[in-house]
Each structure stands twice: as structure tokens, then as C-alpha cells.
Amino acid sequence: MRKRRIAAFAAVLALLCSGCISAFATAFYDVPDDFWAAPYITSLESRGIVSGYGDGTFLPNANVQRCEYAKMLVNASGLPLSTARTSPYADLNVNEWYLPYINAVTAQMPGYQSTTPGDTRIYFKPEDPATREDVTVALMRVLNYDLSEYYPISDALLSDVFYDYESIPKQDRPYVAEAVKRGYITGTQQGTFEGSDPITRCEVCAVLCRAFPESGTAYVEPQDNMPDEIASGLSDLRVYFINVGQGDSEFIILPDGKTMLIDAGTADHGDEVCAFINGLGYSGIDYVLATHPHADHIGGMREVLDGFAVGTFYMPDALNTTKTFENMLAKLLEKQINTVRTEAGMIIAQGAYTIEFLTPLNTYDDINNSSVVTRIAYGSNVFLFMGDAEKEVENDLLRAVGGDKLKADVLKVGHHGSSSSSTPQFLSAVRPAYAVISVGAGNEYGHPTEKTLNNLASAGAAVLRTDTDGTVGFGSNGNGIYRLN
Numbered sequence: 001m002r003k004r005r006i007a008a009f010a011a012v013l014a015l016l017c018s019g020c021i022s023a024f025a026t027a028f029y030d031v032p033d034d035f036w037a038a039p040y041i042t043s044l045e046s047r048g049i050v051s052g053y054g055d056g057t058f059l060p061n062a063n064v065q066r067c068e069y070a071k072m073l074v075n076a077s078g079l080p081l082s083t084a085r086t087s088p089y090a091d092l093n094v095n096e097w098y099l100p101y102i103n104a105v106t107a108q109m110p111g112y113q114s115t116t117p118g119d120t121r122i123y124f125k126p127e128d129p130a131t132r133e134d135v136t137v138a139l140m141r142v143l144n145y146d147l148s149e150y151y152p153i154s155d156a157l158l159s160d161v162f163y164d165y166e167s168i169p170k171q172d173r174p175y176v177a178e179a180v181k182r183g184y185i186t187g188t189q190q191g192t193f194e195g196s197d198p199i200t201r202c203e204v205c206a207v208l209c210r211a212f213p214e215s216g217t218a219y220v221e222p223q224d225n226m227p228d229e230i231a232s233g234l235s236d237l238r239v240y241f242i243n244v245g246q247g248d249s250e251f252i253i254l255p256d257g258k259t260m261l262i263d264a265g266t267a268d269h270g271d272e273v274c275a276f277i278n279g280l281g282y283s284g285i286d287y288v289l290a291t292h293p294h295a296d297h298i299g300g301m302r303e304v305l306d307g308f309a310v311g312t313f314y315m316p317d318a319l320n321t322t323k324t325f326e327n328m329l330a331k332l333l334e335k336q337i338n339t340v341r342t343e344a345g346m347i348i349a350q351g352a353y354t355i356e357f358l359t360p361l362n363t364y365d366d367i368n369n370s371s372v373v374t375r376i377a378y379g380s381n382v383f384l385f386m387g388d389a390e391k392e393v394e395n396d397l398l399r400a401v402g403g404d405k406l407k408a409d410v411l412k413v414g415h416h417g418s419s420s421s422s423t424p425q426f427l428s429a430v431r432p433a434y435a436v437i438s439v440g441a442g443n444e445y446g447h448p449t450e451k452t453l454n455n456l457a458s459a460g461a462a463v464l465r466t467d468t469d470g471t472v473g474f475g476s477n478g479n480g481i482y483r484l485n
């Protein structure tokens with residue numbers, strides 16, 4: 001009697017505690033709030049998909065056993081538990097907790113044929129570490145991913161991304177290709193997939209959270225301190241339109257942790273651009289692009305080049321006679337920064353995501369039209385950055401690049417919402433869900449114009465403006481866009 005009361009009391013206490021703990025970022029002693037996978041772990045834990053250990057730890061960096069993964073996968077997908085009291089595998093204890101979970105995923109997570117001659121039994125090896133391949137293939141099978149259309153092209157997809165794609169068994173490649181394409185999992189920083197490597201508990205949480213997001217779009221809080229050395233598990237793409245008054249500056253955190261800066265605002269906003277990037281925990285920027293040599297785009301570059309280790313600097317074949325432009329060139333020389341002149345069709349990164357410069361397609365008189373138009377694609381999501389390109393460039397893009405490639409989820413509206421950009425024809429090709437106008441309050445140019453705002457509204461875009469919304473951020477898991485901040 002007494003024992004039962006204690007058990008009931010413990011259950012109530014556990015309920016109370018799980019309620020109060022969920023108010024904090026993480027429920028585990030060994031998962032700091034600022035750990036890169038904390039949002040994933042917290043999300044899955046709050047939904048009952050994963051749990052920690054009795055001592056309040058989660059052991060995020062421990063390997064996942066195959067039986068543990070079977071349970072996580074069943075919990076995440078809602079696959080019905082098996083009530084069978086027997087097992088098709090020779091090495092399972094039918095009295096163990098794992099039986100209903102492993103029996104639930106026999107079709108998706110097969111066991112191993114014995115290699116001993118004469119032994120026809122099949123083994124599950126429940127305590128073996130789950131490999132990256134195990135996790136990916138079983139996940140995609142649970143998602144009822146249809147292989148048939150992918151067999152011919154998965155090799156081509158994978159060979160672009162992973163040096164070691166041939167070590168992935170041929171029948172598994174379509175699953176891996178699709179999972180990578182959807183952003184559920186990625187390879188290592190070295191460009192390999194390492195399919196036979198074990199996967200850790202926190203990595204599995206990232207994979208499952210991406211594949212089974214919480215209802216609503218913002219399923220996971222953005223983490224701004226994800227270290228570069230995270231070997232596997234892509235983070236979401238994050239794009240920030242920094243409020244630099246009348247000017248442009250966009251900071252992009254790519255799914256593999258690399259970073260890109262497009263423009264840096266005027267000189268008097270350079271310190272804010274630097275502070276914003278520093279605030280996200282970055283001291284270097286892999287790719288910096290100056291879209292065109294106007295002060296409201298390159299003014300802050302000198303401070304950026306002074307403040308950050310820059311991988312490669314990109315600029316168009318366009319000159320300006322201003323001091324601002326000369327200062328930037330002098331700083332590039334002084335710091336000996338690798339500087340590349342952009343060309344139309346130049347792809348500077350390709351793999352799980354693609355960064356491509358779409359212009360120049362012509363020669364133009366107006367410096368605004370020398371703007372490098374940048375397309376960043378991640379999974380099925382596209383961001384299009386127009387710089388100050390005007391309708392001449394828009395028309396050339398429609399003609400030379402084509403509407404399909406211009407379709408974007410988020411459009412950085414050309415030339416601060418000036419009426420010289422954003423024609424209805426162009427917008428009907430881009431069909432942006434979100435249109436961001438980088439603009440200063442009460443600017444002397446009358447940006448953005450009524451005409452542009454009307455065109456954007458007619459195109460069905462939700463308009464965000466840095467003068468009224470401040471810095472605007474978006475996240476993408478390759479499969480959907482959500483607002484940050």
C-alpha cells in the first residue's frame with residue numbers, strides 16, 4: 001500500500017517537474033542552453049520523442065544504439081507499436097522493452113543475415129551503434145519515400161556532394177540523396193558522407209526534428225553559436241536583412257556553418273554591421289560580396305574588412321570614382337584579400353546548397369545595373385538578392401535565365417523599392433512569398449514607392465521593410481521558410 005502511494009507521488013512529482021522544466025531551454029544537466037542541438041533536443045523531449053536518463057543527463061554525444069533509434073523513430077513518426085510477443089530476429093530478448101519498437105520497424109530497418117555458413121537466421125544487433133546510413137534509410141522508408149523515380153539520378157546528385165558516395169550501398173543511395181536534398185542530414189566538412197560511421201544522440205535529434213517539425217513553421221529556435229566543427233547534421237539556412245538605414249546589408253549563415261555578407265551599408269553603419277555579425281558569434285566571413293560600387297552598399301566594407309577574416313571578396317566589373325570605392329580597394333590590397341571579379345553564371349558554392357551569381361547579362365550605363373544578382377538555393381527554398389538592379393536587368397534575367405530559375409521564396413527587392421525596379425512581369429516570375437525592402441525611414445528618394453508596393457502586393461508577396469520592421473531574418477530547413485526574430 002505504502003509502496004503504491006510513493007509510486008503515485010513520484011509520478012505526480014515527475015509530471016510537475018516536466019511541466020516546470022519545460023519553461024527552461026533544456027531539461028538536462030549536460031545539455032547547455034547554448035549547445036547547438038539544444039533546440040532540437042528540447043523540441044523532441046517536449047513531444048515525448050526522446051528522453052534522457054534517470055540522473056537528469058541526456059548524453060548528447062553518446063552513440064545511438066539501433067534499438068534506441070527504433071524507439072525514437074516510432075515515437076517521432078507515430079508508426080503503430082507492434083503487439084507481437086515474438087521476434088523475427090535471432091538475437092532479441094522478447095521480454096526487453098525494445099521488442100514492440102523493433103517489431104514496428106522491421107520493414108524499414110532490416111536486420112543482418114548471418115555470415116556463418118549454414119546459419120539462415122537474421123540478427124538485429126539491437127545494442128550496435130546505429131550508423132548514419134541506418135538512420136537515414138530507415139527515416140526515409142518511414143516517410144514512405146518512393147524510390148522509383150530516383151534510382152537513375154541519385155548517383156549524380158550524390159557525386160556532386162560526397163567524395164565517398166560510392167561507398168554508400170547502391171540501393172541506399174536514393175534514400176540518402178533525398179534526405180540530403182531535403183536538408184535532414186548532411187555530410188562532413190570534408191565533403192564525405194561516412195555512412196558507416198555511428199551517429200550521436202544529438203545528431204539524431206537534429207535529423208528527426210528536421211524531418212518531423214513541430215506543427216507551425218518555426219519549429220526550432222535559431223542557434224547563433226553553432227560551431228563550424230559540427231561534422232554532421234546541417235543547420236538551417238539563416239538570412240538576415242540588417243537594418244542599416246538607407247542602404248543594403250545581408251548576412252547569411254549557410255547550412256554548413258559557412259557565412260556570407262552581401263553589402264555593408266553606408267560608412268556610418270559599418271560598425272553596426274560588424275556588431276551584428278560579432279553578436280552572432282562570428283569572427284570570419286567566408287564570402288563577401290559588394291553588389292555594386294555605391295556608398296550605400298560598400299561604405300561599411302572598410303570596417304568589415306578590418307574587423308573580420310574574409311575568405312573571398314567578390315565584386316562586379318564596375319568602377320566608381322568615389323573616395324568610398326578607393327578606400328575599399330585600398331583595404332582589399334592592404335589585407336591581401338583574395339578578390340574575384342564576378343561573372344554571370346558563376347557558382348561559388350555547390351553541394352547541399354548553391355550560391356550563384358546571375359548577372360551581368362549585358363552592359364549598362366547605370367551603375368545600379370551593374371549590381372550582382374545572387375541566387376541562393378537550399379533544398380526547395382530560394383532567396384534572390386537583387387542589389388540595386390533595375391528593370392533593364394530584370395528583363396534580361398527573364399530573357400536569359402528564365403522564370404523557373406527566378407522563382408524565389410524570399411526576394412530582396414531591387415533598389416530599395418524604387419519604381420525603376422520590380423516590374424509586374426518580373427514579380428510574376430519570382431512570385432516571392434516574402435519581399436524585403438532595405439530602406440531608411442524618411443529617406444530623400446521616396447523609397448519605397450507606392451507603385452512598387454502595389455506591384456508587390458499584386459504579386460502576393462508579404463512585404464517586410466527594415467525601416468519599419470528593423471532587421472528581418474528568415475530560416476530555411478530546405479523544405480520551408482520561417483521568420484526569425
Ligand SMILES: [Zn+2]
Pocket residue numbers: 247248294296297388415416
Ligand atoms: Zn542602393
